[in-house]
Amino acid sequence: DAKTTQPNSMESNEEEPVHLPCNHSTISGTDYIHWYRQLPSQGPEYVIHGLTSNVNNRMASLAIAEDRKSSTLILHRATLRDAAVYYCIPRVDSSYKLIFGSGTRLLVRP
Amino acid sequence: DGGITQSPKYLFRKEGQNVTLSCEQNLNHDAMYWYRQDPGQGLRLIYYSQIVNDFQKGDIAEGYSVSREKKESFPLTVTSAQKNPTAFYLCASSKTQGVVSSGANVLTFGAGSRLTVL
Numbered sequence: 001d002a003k004t005t006q007p008n009s010m011e012s013n014e015e016e017p018v019h020l021p022c023n024h025s026t027i028s029g030t031d032y033i034h035w036y037r038q039l040p041s042q043g044p045e046y047v048i049h050g051l052t053s054n055v056n057n058r059m060a061s062l063a064i065a066e067d068r069k070s071s072t073l074i075l076h077r078a079t080l081r082d083a084a085v086y087y088c089i090p091r092v093d094s095s096y097k098l099i100f101g102s103g104t105r106l107l108v109r110p
Numbered sequence: 111d112g113g114i115t116q117s118p119k120y121l122f123r124k125e126g127q128n129v130t131l132s133c134e135q136n137l138n139h140d141a142m143y144w145y146r147q148d149p150g151q152g153l154r155l156i157y158y159s160q161i162v163n164d165f166q167k168g169d170i171a172e173g174y175s176v177s178r179e180k181k182e183s184f185p186l187t188v189t190s191a192q193k194n195p196t197a198f199y200l201c202a203s204s205k206t207q208g209v210v211s212s213g214a215n216v217l218t219f220g221a222g223s224r225l226t227v228l
Contacts, residue, residue, distance in 0.1 A: 034215065043200045043219025044153070087152065091215055097168065098215055100145070100153035 004088050009105040012078045020073040020104055022088030027068055032091045034098065035062065035073045037084040044087065044100070047073065083108045112137045114220035116201050121225045123188070123195070131186045131223045133201035140206040142184035143217065146170060147198040156199075159184055160206055188225065199223045 005023040012018040024033065032051050036044040048055055048062045050071070055062040061074040075082055087103040114135045123129045135142065141160045145153040145168075155168030159178040173192025178184055184203075188195045202217040 032215075036217075041222075043202070043222050044217070045219065046216045049216070097155060097158065098217060099155065099169075102150075102152045 004090060004101050006086075006088055006101065006104045008102070009107065011107045011109060012075075013109050014080060015077050018075040018078045018082070018106065018108075020075075020086050020088075020106065021070065022072070023070045024088065024090045025069045027090045029068070033062070033064060033068075033071050034089040034091055035060070036087045036089065036098075036100070037082075038087070038103070039081075039084045047086070078106075078108045080108050080110060082106060114201055114203055114218055116199075116220035116223050119221065119223060121223060123225060123227050125227060126190045128187055128189050129225065131188070131199055131201075131225070133184045133186065133220060134182055135184075135201075135203045135218075136182060137203055137218060138181075139203035139218070140181070141204045142178065143202045143204075144168075144174070144176065144184070144186045145200045145202065147200060147222075153200060156186065195225055196227045197225060199225060 003026050032049050034049040035047040037047050038044040048057055048060050050062045050064050063072045085103040085105050087100050089098050117132045143158040144156040146156055147153050154170050156174050157165055157168055157176045159165035162178055162181050165176050165178050173189055175187045200222045201220045204217045
């Protein structure tokens with residue numbers, strides 16, 4: 001399984017963009033990169049995923065480095081409701097197992 | 111509305127007792143999963159099932175058992191053999207077809223069951 005490295009915590013001001021980094025230097029060419037987030041005392045929720053190209057959806061954007069050894073989740077305007085733990089998860093091709101690390105705890109200041 | 115229902119939300123157990131956590135989904139998903147989360151930690155995979163009547167061990171299956179007799183249901187039994195069962199347990203489900211065709215394994219999680227051993 002590809003190993004990931006994320007900062008333990010990050011802080012942001014409300015209404016400002018947030019860039020959450022993830023290193024996955026052992027990722028293989030067919031591993032998709034997933035991002036999930038977990039609000040306090042809730043189950044995680046899917047945010048976004050990608051393989052090689054940058055991806056956008058209504059929740060966030062995902063920027064994937066050209067060598068795929070790192071990616072960045074971008075929240076364009078952080079709100080207080082975005083305060084959560086964000087998990088970066090490379091998925092091994094054809095596997096149904098998603099391995100969650102410790103993630104990054106995002107604090108959003110009003 | 112479609113989703114995953116876990117019950118009970120809170121459960122207390124005496125040492126030596128088996129307990130069963132319920133997980134029901136009405137999303138018509140083929141795959142279902144059980145994860146365990148300890149305070150301040152990430153999720154660890156206990157068991158997962160890709161199809162009815164079939165399931166595989168995850169990374170921490172010892173002391174747990176599951177069954178998958180129906181597509182909608184994937185109950186988890188925490189047995190007395192699990193030495194440290196106090197944790198937050200999360201059930202999830204996903205479409206299997208999407209994993210192969212699009213590469214995305216989009217899991218939908220339940221609200222969780224918090225088990226405390228007294």
